[in-house]
Amino acid sequence: MKVSLLQMQIKLGDFTSNQATIHRLIEKSMENKPDIIALPEMWNVGFFPRPLNEYADPNGEKCQSFLSNLAKQYNVNIVGGSIARITDKQLYNTNYTFDRSGNLVASYDKIHLFSPAKEDKLFTAGNKYVVFELDGIRCAVIICYDLRFCELVRSLTVQNVDLLFIPAAWPIERKMHWEILSQARAIENQCFVAAINGSGRFHKFHLCGNSMLINPWGKILEKATEAESIIVAELNLQLLQEIRSSINVFHDRRPDLYFK
Numbered sequence: 001m002k003v004s005l006l007q008m009q010i011k012l013g014d015f016t017s018n019q020a021t022i023h024r025l026i027e028k029s030m031e032n033k034p035d036i037i038a039l040p041e042m043w044n045v046g047f048f049p050r051p052l053n054e055y056a057d058p059n060g061e062k063c064q065s066f067l068s069n070l071a072k073q074y075n076v077n078i079v080g081g082s083i084a085r086i087t088d089k090q091l092y093n094t095n096y097t098f099d100r101s102g103n104l105v106a107s108y109d110k111i112h113l114f115s116p117a118k119e120d121k122l123f124t125a126g127n128k129y130v131v132f133e134l135d136g137i138r139c140a141v142i143i144c145y146d147l148r149f150c151e152l153v154r155s156l157t158v159q160n161v162d163l164l165f166i167p168a169a170w171p172i173e174r175k176m177h178w179e180i181l182s183q184a185r186a187i188e189n190q191c192f193v194a195a196i197n198g199s200g201r202f203h204k205f206h207l208c209g210n211s212m213l214i215n216p217w218g219k220i221l222e223k224a225t226e227a228e229s230i231i232v233a234e235l236n237l238q239l240l241q242e243i244r245s246s247i248n249v250f251h252d253r254r255p256d257l258y259f260k
């Protein structure tokens with residue numbers, strides 16, 4: 001299973017240019033023949049042009065059709081980061097994931113909205129999480145600030161998730177949290193983590209890049225710099241069973257004692 005992360009530089013409010021960037025990066029990433037490609041948070045318009053309701057994709061239809069066509073064209077699974085979507089006048093931060101045939105296999109609305117940036121005032125929060133399969137591998141996706149909520153990730157990984165995607169627009173000031181929390185989620189949940197950040201600046205936000213592919217032991221297999229880049233790694237899925245049987249935290253946990 002080869003996974004490639006497209007750490008793109010997103011242009012604020014410029015969907016057409018962002019689509020062109022994805023085309024360019026996918027074309028290049030195909031040299032490595034990845035099975036899955038993943039994109040960062042808010043790739044359609046960035047974090048956030050105003051007024052956002054004029055920039056957001058109505059019902060996510062343009063983005064869905066763009067991603068579905070790419071998946072078919074390149075015969076690759078696409079975890080479509082997230083986009084700004086508007087439905088019934090409500091804004092959502094939404095992930096769409098497509099399989100190689102261009103079928104939508106998952107749709108997830110960000111659950112934890114980042115209140116320090118007033119995301120909770122602009123967007124409506126999602127209220128359900130999803131687990132899905134890509135080429136027979138159990139996957140899940142969370143978005144950016146969701147990374148800080150270990151309860152959410154545990155709720156997903158008790159459903160046997162092998163590969164967790166974390167599209168993000170994570171700022172440079174908290175780069176240390178991005179790295180440590182991503183590694184912690186991999187270690188505590190004994191799964192692979194694909195942490196895919198954007199690169200560049202919006203308003204006062206300066207994204208830290210540093211996308212990572214992390215194995216279930218917490219080892220960083222590949223890491224990007226701050227600049228626009230593509231990283232790729234082959235995931236040794238055998239490691240999942242080796243680690244889970246040597247330290248069986250899912251067997252030893254005591255959910256009967258938690259959150260009383």
Ligand SMILES: O=C(O)CCC(=O)C(=O)O
Nearest residue numbers: 114144145169170171174
């Ligand atoms: O949690 C953080 O520090 C960053 C979160 C964030 O930027 C977001 O959720 O968009």
